[in-house]
Amino acid sequence: MKKITSSLTLVFLLLTAFMQAQGTIRGTVVDGENGTPLPGVNVVVEGTTNGVSTDFDGVFEIQVVENTGSLRVSYVGFKPSTLAFDLSGKKVIDLGTINLEMDSDALDEVIVKAYSLAIDRKTPVAVSTIKAETIQNELGSQEFPEILKTTPGVYVTRGGGGFGDAELRIRGFNSENVAVMINGIPVNDMENGRVYWSNWAGLSDVASSMQVQRGLGAAMIGLPSIGGTVNIVTKSTDIEKGGNVMMATGNDGYTKYGFKLSTGLLENDWAATVSLSRTTGEQFVDATTIDAYSYFLNVAKKIGENHELSFTAFGAPQRHGQRQNRLLIDDFRRSDRGIRTNTDYGYKNGQLVNIEDNFYHKPQMSLNHYWTINDISSLTTAVYYSFGTGGGGGTAGTNKFGKYDTDYRTQEFGPVNLDKIIAENKALGQATSAETFLRASRNNHQWYGALSTYNTELTEYIDLTAGIDLRFYQGDHYTELTDLLGGAFYVDDNDVNNPNKVVRVGDKYNYNDTGYTNWQGLFAQAEYNKDAISAVISVAGNNTSYKREDYFKYTPDDPLRETDWVNFAAFSTKGGVNYRLDEKHNVFGNVGYFERAPFSNAVFLNNTNVTNEEAVNQKIFSAELGYGFRGDNFRADLNVYRTQWMDRTYTISRTANNIQYTANILGIDALHQGVELELQYRPTETLTLTGMASLGDWQWANDVNDVQVFDDQQNPIGDPIDIYLDGVKVGNSAQTTFAVGADYAVLASTTLRASFNYAADYYADYDVTGRSVQGLPQTWKMPDYGVFDLGINHRFNFGGFNTQINANVFNVLGTEYISDAQDGDGSVAETALVYYGPGRTYTIGATINF
Numbered sequence: 001m002k003k004i005t006s007s008l009t010l011v012f013l014l015l016t017a018f019m020q021a022q023g024t025i026r027g028t029v030v031d032g033e034n035g036t037p038l039p040g041v042n043v044v045v046e047g048t049t050n051g052v053s054t055d056f057d058g059v060f061e062i063q064v065v066e067n068t069g070s071l072r073v074s075y076v077g078f079k080p081s082t083l084a085f086d087l088s089g090k091k092v093i094d095l096g097t098i099n100l101e102m103d104s105d106a107l108d109e110v111i112v113k114a115y116s117l118a119i120d121r122k123t124p125v126a127v128s129t130i131k132a133e134t135i136q137n138e139l140g141s142q143e144f145p146e147i148l149k150t151t152p153g154v155y156v157t158r159g160g161g162g163f164g165d166a167e168l169r170i171r172g173f174n175s176e177n178v179a180v181m182i183n184g185i186p187v188n189d190m191e192n193g194r195v196y197w198s199n200w201a202g203l204s205d206v207a208s209s210m211q212v213q214r215g216l217g218a219a220m221i222g223l224p225s226i227g228g229t230v231n232i233v234t235k236s237t238d239i240e241k242g243g244n245v246m247m248a249t250g251n252d253g254y255t256k257y258g259f260k261l262s263t264g265l266l267e268n269d270w271a272a273t274v275s276l277s278r279t280t281g282e283q284f285v286d287a288t289t290i291d292a293y294s295y296f297l298n299v300a301k302k303i304g305e306n307h308e309l310s311f312t313a314f315g316a317p318q319r320h321g322q323r324q325n326r327l328l329i330d331d332f333r334r335s336d337r338g339i340r341t342n343t344d345y346g347y348k349n350g351q352l353v354n355i356e357d358n359f360y361h362k363p364q365m366s367l368n369h370y371w372t373i374n375d376i377s378s379l380t381t382a383v384y385y386s387f388g389t390g391g392g393g394g395t396a397g398t399n400k401f402g403k404y405d406t407d408y409r410t411q412e413f414g415p416v417n418l419d420k421i422i423a424e425n426k427a428l429g430q431a432t433s434a435e436t437f438l439r440a441s442r443n444n445h446q447w448y449g450a451l452s453t454y455n456t457e458l459t460e461y462i463d464l465t466a467g468i469d470l471r472f473y474q475g476d477h478y479t480e481l482t483d484l485l486g487g488a489f490y491v492d493d494n495d496v497n498n499p500n501k502v503v504r505v506g507d508k509y510n511y512n513d514t515g516y517t518n519w520q521g522l523f524a525q526a527e528y529n530k531d532a533i534s535a536v537i538s539v540a541g542n543n544t545s546y547k548r549e550d551y552f553k554y555t556p557d558d559p560l561r562e563t564d565w566v567n568f569a570a571f572s573t574k575g576g577v578n579y580r581l582d583e584k585h586n587v588f589g590n591v592g593y594f595e596r597a598p599f600s601n602a603v604f605l606n607n608t609n610v611t612n613e614e615a616v617n618q619k620i621f622s623a624e625l626g627y628g629f630r631g632d633n634f635r636a637d638l639n640v641y642r643t644q645w646m647d648r649t650y651t652i653s654r655t656a657n658n659i660q661y662t663a664n665i666l667g668i669d670a671l672h673q674g675v676e677l678e679l680q681y682r683p684t685e686t687l688t689l690t691g692m693a694s695l696g697d698w699q700w701a702n703d704v705n706d707v708q709v710f711d712d713q714q715n716p717i718g719d720p721i722d723i724y725l726d727g728v729k730v731g732n733s734a735q736t737t738f739a740v741g742a743d744y745a746v747l748a749s750t751t752l753r754a755s756f757n758y759a760a761d762y763y764a765d766y767d768v769t770g771r772s773v774q775g776l777p778q779t780w781k782m783p784d785y786g787v788f789d790l791g792i793n794h795r796f797n798f799g800g801f802n803t804q805i806n807a808n809v810f811n812v813l814g815t816e817y818i819s820d821a822q823d824g825d826g827s828v829a830e831t832a833l834v835y836y837g838p839g840r841t842y843t844i845g846a847t848i849n850f
Contacts, residue, residue, distance in 0.1 A: 023087035027059075027098050029058045029060065029097075029098045031078075031100065032099035040209065043060045044072050044074075052132070057120040070083060071085060071095075079101045092686055094685070121586045124534065125624075126213070132209060134147065138806075141843045143158055143165075144203060146166060152692050153228070156169070160322055162321060164197045164198020164201055167820075171696065177225060177226040178226075183312065187199075192600065192601065207234055215624050226620050234312065244259065244848060245848050246259070246848075250281070251842055252283065254280075254283075269302035270300070271300045271301075276293075278292070279291075287344075287354060293316065296312075306371060307371050310370070312366050314364060315363030320357065326820070327834065344401075359390045360388060364386040365385050379455075381451070384449045387447070390444070392440065397434060422485045438481075439480060439481055442476070442480050449470060464526055466523065467522075469542070477512070492509040496553065497556070514548070515546070516545075517600065518545040535577040537573075544597035546565070546566045546604070549561060549562040550562075563611060570617050573593060574593075574594070585627075585629055587628075592623075593621045598618065621643070623642050626638065626640075627639070641676070643673070644670075665723060668704055670700050672696065678692050688743040688744075690741040692740075694737045698729065700729075700730065703722065704725070721772050728779060731766055735762065736760040751794075752791070753790065763781050765822050782832075788812045806847075821834045822834075
């Protein structure tokens with residue numbers, strides 16, 4: 001009943017809204033001294049809480065209820081500007097270029113440098129930006145990274161379809177090789193490089209902008225990424241006083257509600273922002289239940305003329321059901337639930353149980369200090385702490401969860417009959433180990449870090465930036481028995497310190513270890529900017545250290561229980577030049593080389609304390625050329641890139657005499673190259689057209705011969721093997737993507753949106769080390785597909801409050817398409833294990849600003 005009432009309320013607000021009038025104001029804010037676009041500038045209708053911020057190109061667009069009034073344009077380090085507007089008889093007005101003058105008495109803008117943001121027509125990298133308004137209007141119930149799906153070189157998939165299980169890939173590189181930062185602070189897992197988006201679900205509520213730097217990027221950290229960098233910037237202390245309440249509903253019971261409140265900058269130079277929200281319901285896939293919260297707090301204080309402190313804390317405790325097991329294409333066709341089918345849940349005493357689920361809470365806290373030392377120098381420092389608790393659920397013991405096993409399912413591919421398994425475990429009696437039970441793989445951790453950046457003007461035209469990047473990570477990994485399903489206990493012989501081998505609910509079993517990662521990085525960059533030329537050159541070095549402690553395989557007094565630190569020193573160098581041919585045209589180029597330490601699982605093999613002595617750094621060489629055009633109503637960005645990835649870390653396992661052995665596969669290289677185009681055209685004041693094309697050619701560059709497997713005494717095991725990869729396409733990301741979109745102001749207060757995304761040349765994922773037979777076919781290429789989305793955004797005055805309604809329908813045509821695939825025998829469609837993308841879904845939400 002509550003869901004029906006919520007939906008009716010939103011519909012009523014939407015119908016009421018069309019009776020209101022409104023207009024749109026656009027403009028571009030630049031540095032009055034050199035014409036450089038200013039990102040993050042606050043633009044607010046005076047006397048109201050209606051405000052927006054400029055994107056990284058300095059562009060803003062604000063919808064207003066009033067026909068006349070004035071805009072206040074403000075930015076830290078610049079004098080504010082007030083501009084009058086008159087919309088009488090117009091739907092849209094363009095204020096053109098707005099020049100802000102530097103304020104010598106204000107705190108210099110050091111945040112942009114601290115957050116490693118690229119500036120349009122200045123920073124020589126390929127970059128795309130998403131404004132807060134776009135995130136709020138178009139995201140809906142999509143996963144946070146899906147807002148980037150119309151960005152060149154980016155491919156996003158929801159994986160199994162659970163809440164927060166999305167995968168982001170850039171230029172064919174998966175999430176382990178894409179740097180994700182929040183306010184300039186890295187968040188990739190330090191052991192495996194992955195990003196788990198369910199940990200950051202609340203960021204969409206407080207993001208002020210999101211920038212994607214493809215390729216080497218401009219991030220000021222100890223080591224650049226391979227595929228690209230995603231930097232999410234949250235709301236900060238300079239936002240205006242006010243807040244909002246929001247509510248949204250959608251398909252399959254999806255419900256989200258929350259609020260945000262900001263004090264603005266108070267007379268005592270304090271400011272605070274707080275945001276809370278909750279999300280419940282399901283995703284498109286069966287039984288992917290959601291129970292998620294998010295919170296955000298920012299408190300800041302300006303200290304005198306030259307200092308500012310800012311404390312930020314945010315997190316998103318959540319639990320959600322997952323679909324972890326792919327099915328054959330024919331399985332989905334045979335199932336009565338079609339592409340929604342999920343075999344990873346069941347019922348216990350009539351209650352839904354997510355056999356595969358994820359539960360986690362990873363709060364992050366940071367304290368930032370911004371210091372203007374003098375007229376030419378500044379220092380920004382961030383110290384941060386993050387701790388995570390949780391893991392992923394699953395099954396253990398005798399496998400009674402087979403997707404074709406109707407003995408334990410009500411029907412083929414149907415939910416698991418957990419009551420039958422419970423009855424069988426109980427029948428074994430109190431003296432016998434349970435056959436089948438549920439477990440959780442836990443990964444708790446603590447992460448400490450410090451990132452400090454010093455900037456100074458060496459000369460009138462040369463700036464120097466230098467800094468340190470320090471991180472320490474401790475990850476505790478173990479399996480926890482969570483439900484014996486009617487059994488009395490379980491016998492596990494993996495713990496040498498548990499002589500009776502009995503494990504009960506809440507106990508650890510199978511494995512229990514701690515991994516330590518220590519990182520020390522230094523970086524320096526010189527930036528030249530004069531007239532039409534901007535150039536940068538940077539160097540960085542870091543040392544990554546790993547250590548492992550095992551509590552199951554060794555006794556407390558065993559010297560092998562804890563390893564020594566294993567160190568990997570690496571360096572990077574990159575440079576680039578941007579040349580502004582005139583006010584409309586610019587060209588740029590960049591080139592770089594860097595090394596990166598292998599991840600922890602390549603250093604300690606087979607989940608033991610055996611150190612891989614042959615683990616080596618990976619090497620990356622990248623080069624790029626680009627062109628940009630900025631006209632009055634048309635803009636375009638074109639770039640070509642080439643990235644060579646050498647000595648990718650891979651290991652291979654073989655078994656002899658019931659003992660598993662592992663060998664390194666050295667010398668595997670990959671080549672990623674392509675062309676990217678991004679367009680925006682505004683033929684009229686009420687219509688904006690966008691387009692994107694990305695043409696990639698990503699493949700393995702060589703075979704590897706005579707790989708010998710050795711035991712721990714360096715004795716050869718079996719015959720050498722060959723790995724045949726030359727010319728095989730890189731899987732797991734669409735190599736060709738297109739997108740077109742349109743925003744049309746059908747009324748002064750109402751904007752309609754439409755977009756179409758197309759993906760092609762998408763090859764199934766596969767085990768690279770498994771291609772040890774010559775003449776294997778190319779990995780299976782999935783069918784091309786296109787998805788059409790629609791949306792509407794409407795602003796109006798409701799009870800004296802500025803109110804906005806957003807409605808989105810994703811995959812309007814209900815297109816069935818394969819979003820992920822694992823290659824099978826013969827590399828054909830019939831043997832591939834796949835996930836389908838979601839069918840038609842929708843959300844409708846309202847936000848009331850005060």
